[in-house]
Amino acid sequence: MKVDDALLISQLCAARAGLKIDPDKHYMMESRLAPVARRDGFASIADMLVELRARRDEKLIWAVVEAMAFGDTAFFRDAPVFDHLRDQVLPAAMQRREGGAVRIWSAACGSGQEIYSLAMMAADPPASAPSVRIDLYGSDLNERALEKAQSGLFTQFEVQRGLPIRKLVEHFEKQDDMWVISPRIRQMVRWRRINLVGDLSRLGQFDLILCRYVLNSLVEPMQARVLQSMVGALTPGGVLMLSPGDEVAGLHSALRPADGVPGLFERDPAYSAAA
Amino acid sequence: MRTCLIVDDSRVMRKVARRILEDVGFEIAEAGDGVEALAWCRAAMPDAILLDWHMPVMNGLEFLKHLRQEPGGDIPTVVFCTVENDRARIMDALDAGADEYIMKPFDGEIITSKFAQAGLV
Structure with missing residues (x-):
């Protein structure tokens, strides 16, 4: 891959989605963009980028950015996190919302394993x-x-x-070579394409937001912006699940570390987002 | 050190699994079929058993049913590791007393993650 092509991809990802993509990681770019080029009928990634430069087609730009935003995920990733959510966070939220609804958001859900894990717990x-x-x-x-x-x-x-085997047989059916999650679990989740660096003020508020393995993939100014948006989207006393090592610099008055697992924060009920 | 008995009629599979499980701290013993595995267990019950299904002499499911009736046979955590991937077969294994289940082909991450779910890592 040519250096200026790699630089273009890196700049596009940062500008459109705040993504921090190292322009030296040619192999990663090639492996993620080759399927996009093939799908859109280009002979190579280089040909696709020539077209992208020439026409600045929004659909193609987003296809490139989205492909680079692909993240790895797994069911019940980091088991102690899910144990803590099941044993402490969810029961507390359910107690607070008795008779109403607990709202949970997996902010960068990828292919859905994280939010389906929560759905299986909630079921x-x-x-x-x-x-x-x-x-x-x-x-x-x-x-x-x-x-x-x-x-x-x-x-x-x-x-x-x-995924523990008992959860597999309880919640999935085999379909040819694949496994499909039960309609009961699938229907528990609502889906939406969201760019986290965009305006999140109209999403409403959530009792629990999971935003794991996201912040360190963003360029620095966007890390702060996304965190601020998350604070705004949390109910007072709501819980934000980040990754171990994620910093909440500048938001210590809004987010206080919660006991249990690293990366868990609680929105201070006294914090006013407008302050 | 925790012990794991790898039961598989394929020497290659035993070797692959041995490398993965030794890396996460298990002392390994090997058996090529259910009869040999039962003899191992009667001599010294392991902490864990990684168990193939299709083997000559005594298959994995028969072995597991025998094992669970042995004195101390409830102790080992048994993880099936087999090409059988039908839901009904998995249920058969769980009903016979399996704790976890790996569908071949697998990689090191799957084995260690399944052993972690079973509380062994």
Whole structure:
């Protein structure tokens, strides 16, 4: 890959989605963009970028950016996180919202394993749990990842990464060489394409937001912007699940570290977003 | 050190699994079929068993049913590792007392993640 092509991709990703893509990572770019070039009928990535420079076609630009935004994911990724959500965070939120609804958002859900893991947890609440509806939302920048998520279809490799076998037989059916999640679980989740560096003020507020393995993939000014948006989208006392090591610099008055697992923060009920 | 008995009639599969499980700290023993595996277990019950389904002499499912009736046979965590990937077969394995289940082909990440789910890593 030519240096100026790699630079163009890196700049486009930063400008459109705040993505931090190292322009030296030619192999990663080639592996992610080759399918886009093939799909759109170009002989090579270089040919696709010639067209992109010449026509600045928005659809093609976003196809490139979205392909570069593809993230790895797995069911119940980081098991202690899900244990803590199941044992502490969800019961507390359900207690607070008794008779109403707990709203949960997986902000960069990729092909859906994270939010489906939560759906499986929510589908089997303990008998003592208060009566409450759980609304689950999955969003991602990558349209193709969202399509896959909505299909509920996973490969044999995917269902073996993090998913306990009893959950597989309880919530999935085999369909040829793939496994499909049950309609009951699939229908619990609503999906939407969202660019996290855009305006998130109209999404409403959530009791729990998962935004894991996202911040460190963003250029620095966008990390702060996304975090600020997340704070605005949290209910007072709502919980933000980041990744271990994610910083909340500049937002210490809004987010306080919560006990349990690294990367867990709680929105200070006294914090005013307008302040 | 925790012990794991790898039961598979393929020497290659045993070798691949041995490398992965030794890397996560298991002491490994090997058996080529269910009868040999039962003899191992009667001599020294392992902490974990990675178990193939189709083997000569005694297959994995028969072995597991025998194992769970042995004194101390409830102790090992049993992880099936097989080409059988039908839901009904998986249910058969769980009903017979399997704790986890790996569908071949697998990679190192799948084995270690399944052993972690079973509380072994």
